[in-house]
Amino acid sequence: MAYLELKNVCKTYGQGTASTEVLSDINLKIEEGEFVAIVGFTGSGKTTLVNLINGLLKPTSGEILFKGKPVVDTSHERGVIFQNYSLLPWLTVGQNVAMAVKEAFPTESKTERSKRVSNYVEMVGLGPAINKRPKELSGGMRQRVSVARALAMKPEMIIMDEPLGALDALTRGNLQDEILNIWSKDKRTALLITNDVDEGIYMADRIIPLKPGPRATLGPEFKIDIERPRDKTALNDNANFMKTRNAIIAYLMDIGNKRKSVSNAIYTLPDLTPKNFVGQF
Numbered sequence: 001m002a003y004l005e006l007k008n009v010c011k012t013y014g015q016g017t018a019s020t021e022v023l024s025d026i027n028l029k030i031e032e033g034e035f036v037a038i039v040g041f042t043g044s045g046k047t048t049l050v051n052l053i054n055g056l057l058k059p060t061s062g063e064i065l066f067k068g069k070p071v072v073d074t075s076h077e078r079g080v081i082f083q084n085y086s087l088l089p090w091l092t093v094g095q096n097v098a099m100a101v102k103e104a105f106p107t108e109s110k111t112e113r114s115k116r117v118s119n120y121v122e123m124v125g126l127g128p129a130i131n132k133r134p135k136e137l138s139g140g141m142r143q144r145v146s147v148a149r150a151l152a153m154k155p156e157m158i159i160m161d162e163p164l165g166a167l168d169a170l171t172r173g174n175l176q177d178e179i180l181n182i183w184s185k186d187k188r189t190a191l192l193i194t195n196d197v198d199e200g201i202y203m204a205d206r207i208i209p210l211k212p213g214p215r216a217t218l219g220p221e222f223k224i225d226i227e228r229p230r231d232k233t234a235l236n237d238n239a240n241f242m243k244t245r246n247a248i249i250a251y252l253m254d255i256g257n258k259r260k261s262v263s264n265a266i267y268t269l270p271d272l273t274p275k276n277f278v279g280q281f
């Protein structure tokens with residue numbers, strides 16, 4: 001039994017003629033302890049996929065199973081780091097993290113919980129800003145609070161929806177390493193949604209492209225055959241890294257070009273002017 005399994009999952013927004021099938025026939029299996037990355041173009045349905053796995057959305061058809069049971073709602077077992085950091089503006093950095101910690105560890109003492117909060121706030125480099133409110137922080141700092149908040153809940157599965165996109169290269173690199181540390185040390189399972197192929201290769205065991213929508217579906221998987229822990233600075237000299245990177249980019253460019261040629265095609269529409277209106281325009 002896979003840890004997370006998506007079986008023929010489709011998601012349509014809207015109804016009738018106004019409906020759009022965003023995701024079509026998604027099949028995915030993730031084993032316990034695996035780190036899988038899904039790379040996709042903007043607007044292809046990545047956030048929709050995350051929300052389905054998280055239980056915020058229901059599939060139009062198909063099934064999502066987590067540890068063999070259908071996903072019907074959100075759960076602390078699956079922690080999501082969202083693209084937009086949705087912090088509570090009236091709470092400080094520490095209080096935002098503390099609220100999540102209280103929800104996940106209701107029986108812990110106040111001292112234990114506050115230690116947990118400061119550990120994770122320190123981990124994302126925000127110790128000095130623990131008493132600041134979101135409006136006093138930069139976008140990157142807010143995103144780091146959101147990373148701390150999700151990880152502090154110690155979810156069994158970490159789901160990341162382009163979590164590091166707004167960060168500078170240095171902070172991004174540090175957080176990638178922190179997430180990898182937590183994933184490997186605490187034996188978590190991780191799903192990273194990203195548009196950055198290099199980030200996917202650095203972090204994941206497998207990369208699966210999400211073909212662009214509408215009716216986006218998953219493409220063939222690429223296994224990342226690079227020993228862990230991976231040395232970011234040496235990746236460019238690693239033959240496996242270059243080979244995998246080139247193969248994924250060639251695949252994405254190929255589907256991107258096919259998509260362009262479809263959108264550039266010229267279609268002649270039939271003349272549908274109702275007879276009564278002829279001559280009125």
Ligand SMILES: Nc1ncnc2c1ncn2[C@@H]1O[C@H](COP(=O)(O)OP(=O)(O)OP(=O)(O)O)[C@@H](O)[C@H]1O
Nearest residue numbers: 013014022040041042043044045046047048049083
């Ligand atoms: N609630 C909704 N109702 C109708 N259409 C929606 C809804 N949410 C998303 N969509 C549409 O579904 C498609 C995929 O959106 P989604 O946000 O999942 O893509 P994404 O790959 O995460 O995009 P990005 O990379 O820009 O964040 C888009 O065309 C979007 O307009």
